[in-house]
Amino acid sequence: MLVLGDRIKNTRISREWTQEELGKKISTNTTKHVISSWERGKSNPDPTQIIALANALEVSSDYLLGLSNFPEPHFRDPFGQLSIFPQIDYAFVKGASWDLPKLINSGISLFVENKEISYKDKQMLTSVIEITMRRMKEVEDEIKDELLNVIPTLDEDSSIL
Secondary structure: OHHHHHHHHHHHHHOOOOHHHHHHHHOOOOOHHHHHHHHOOOOOOOHHHHHHHHHHHOOOHHHHHOOOOOOOOOOEOOOOOEOOOOOOOOOOEEOOEEOHHHHHOOOOOOEEOOEEOOHHHHHHHHHHHHHHHHHHHHHHHHHHHHHHHHHHHHHHHHHHO
16 A cells, blocks of 8 residues: 555654654654654554554544545544544533533643643643632632622611611
8 A cells, every 4th residue: 555655654744743853753662763664664553553644644544544535533522632433522511601620621732832741741831720729619608698698788778777
């Protein structure tokens, strides 16, 4: 499959990735030698690896296999992540909104200014969100209590007039 090898190589180069970088994006045990072998047509990725390649390179598997000349994948999950078969449970998505801590910890790669957020930073973000939400609830309760205390005072003042 020379088309497959050429498309892997050309797409990888267009992303300015080394073979080693592409291998790491696919799986921890895909070496630059494996990528080189695919690109030279000496061996072919299995179906699972083709899906991983398509996701990593952000192209459709049909494009990689030479079945289409259109690289754009046919499926994007609710967050715009590329996938042939979604492997993440999106049950927490409700219409146009979702539970932010669950999104952060869903396994989806999240980026800020083109830099991926690390697992440790995702944990920290989740903690900050949870602490902020608890504090917002406390402030809301304090405001309600203050209003309830002010309302009887208003009633007493109005009876004086």
